[in-house]
Amino acid sequence: MNYALEIKDLRISFRSEGKGVEVVSGVSINIPKGKIIGVVGESGCGKTVTALSVMRLIPEPPGKIEGGEVIFDGADLLKYADRDMQSIRGNRISMIFQEPISSLNPVFTVGDQIGEALRTHLNISRKEEKSRVIELLKLVGIPAPESRMNNYPHEMSGGMSQRVMIAMALACNPEVLIADEPTTALDVTIQAGILNLIDDLRVRLGMAVLLITHDLGIIAEVADEVYVMYAGKIVEQGFTADIFKEPHHPYTVGLLNSIPDLHENKEMLNAIPGVVPSPDNFPKGCRFQDRCPLVIDKCRTDEPPLDEIGNGHKAACWRSDQVKREN
Numbered sequence: 001m002n003y004a005l006e007i008k009d010l011r012i013s014f015r016s017e018g019k020g021v022e023v024v025s026g027v028s029i030n031i032p033k034g035k036i037i038g039v040v041g042e043s044g045c046g047k048t049v050t051a052l053s054v055m056r057l058i059p060e061p062p063g064k065i066e067g068g069e070v071i072f073d074g075a076d077l078l079k080y081a082d083r084d085m086q087s088i089r090g091n092r093i094s095m096i097f098q099e100p101i102s103s104l105n106p107v108f109t110v111g112d113q114i115g116e117a118l119r120t121h122l123n124i125s126r127k128e129e130k131s132r133v134i135e136l137l138k139l140v141g142i143p144a145p146e147s148r149m150n151n152y153p154h155e156m157s158g159g160m161s162q163r164v165m166i167a168m169a170l171a172c173n174p175e176v177l178i179a180d181e182p183t184t185a186l187d188v189t190i191q192a193g194i195l196n197l198i199d200d201l202r203v204r205l206g207m208a209v210l211l212i213t214h215d216l217g218i219i220a221e222v223a224d225e226v227y228v229m230y231a232g233k234i235v236e237q238g239f240t241a242d243i244f245k246e247p248h249h250p251y252t253v254g255l256l257n258s259i260p261d262l263h264e265n266k267e268m269l270n271a272i273p274g275v276v277p278s279p280d281n282f283p284k285g286c287r288f289q290d291r292c293p294l295v296i297d298k299c300r301t302d303e304p305p306l307d308e309i310g311n312g313h314k315a316a317c318w319r320s321d322q323v324k325r326e327n
Helices: 045-053 082-086 112-123 126-139 158-170 186-204 218-220 240-245 248-256
Strands: 001-018 019-032 036-040 063-072 093-096 178-180 208-213 225-230 233-239 307-310 314-315
Touching: 001 036, 001 045, 019 036, 019 045, 019 063, 019 208, 036 045, 036 186, 036 218, 045 063, 045 178, 045 208, 063 178, 093 158, 093 248, 112 126, 126 158, 126 225, 158 186, 178 186, 186 208, 186 218, 186 233, 208 218, 225 248, 233 240, 233 248
Parallel strands: 036 208, 036 225, 093 178, 178 208
Antiparallel strands: 001 019, 001 063, 225 233, 233 314, 307 314
16 A cells, blocks of 8 residues: 555653653554545544644643654654754645634735745745745635735635635645644535535645544545544544444444434434543543443453454454444
C-alpha cells in the first residue's frame, strides 16, 4: 500500500497535578494517497490531540509525545527540528482547524491570511499572490472573490469562513489535508457543501485526507476507511462499508444505534449509557467496560488487543464475534 502518511504506535501524555497522564495510547493510523480516512469518536477521546501531534503543534509542556512515529515521505516527523517542520506545516501537510471564526485573525483581511501561506512557502510576487488568492477563493466556491478577498472575518458567515480556512489549507497544494471537525456548528446544507468540496478537491488534487469527526453520518458520506477511537485508543478500524454493515465492537454499535432514523417513530434516541472515563482514571482492562452491555470478567482484567477479523477489519473486543447491530 502506498501511504501518504503513517501514524505508528503514537503515545501522548499531558501533565496533570504534577504527574504525566497518557491521553493517547498506542494509536496507529494509515492514510493511503488519494483517500479519505475518517477518525470518529466522542469528544475527549484523543482525536484532535492525535492530529495536532502530526503537525507538531502539541504544546510542550504540558503535553509530551512519549513515543511512536509519524512517517511522511520516508522520514519520521517526530524527529524533525522545529525549523524543519515549518517547511512541512501548511505546505506539504495542512490542517483545517475547528471553529473557523476563532481560527481567523480578526484584524487582517481573508486575502492577507490566505496569502500568508503563499508568502511563507513560495517565492512569488505580490501580483502572483493576489492572482493565486483569487483562484483559491474560486476553487472553494466563494462568489465575487476579487471583492471578498478584502473582507475581514467578521464580514463573512460561518460557512464562508470555513471555506476560507479550506482555501488557506490548500494554498500550497498539500499532499495531506487534516480536517478537524470541518463542519461543526454549520447548517446541514452548508455541511453537505463543505464535505462535497473536500471530496471534490481530494479527487482533483490527488491529496490524502484525514477527516476527524464525532459524526458517523459524515463518515458514511465521504470516508473510504474509518478508525473508531475511544478513550485514547483505536477500538475498531476497517473499510467504512464493512463497519457500517457489520461492526465488531460494542462502542461502534452504540455510535451507529445513536444515529437518528427518520423512518422510525421514537420518543428517545438510543444513547450510550455513562461517560468516557477520565485519562487519569482509565480502568484496568478494556476502557469501555463500564458502558458495555457485553462485559465479562476478562474485560475488567485484560486489555483486548486490536485483532484482525478479515479484509483489514480489526476490533479490540474479547467478544467481537458476538457483537450485533440493531436493525
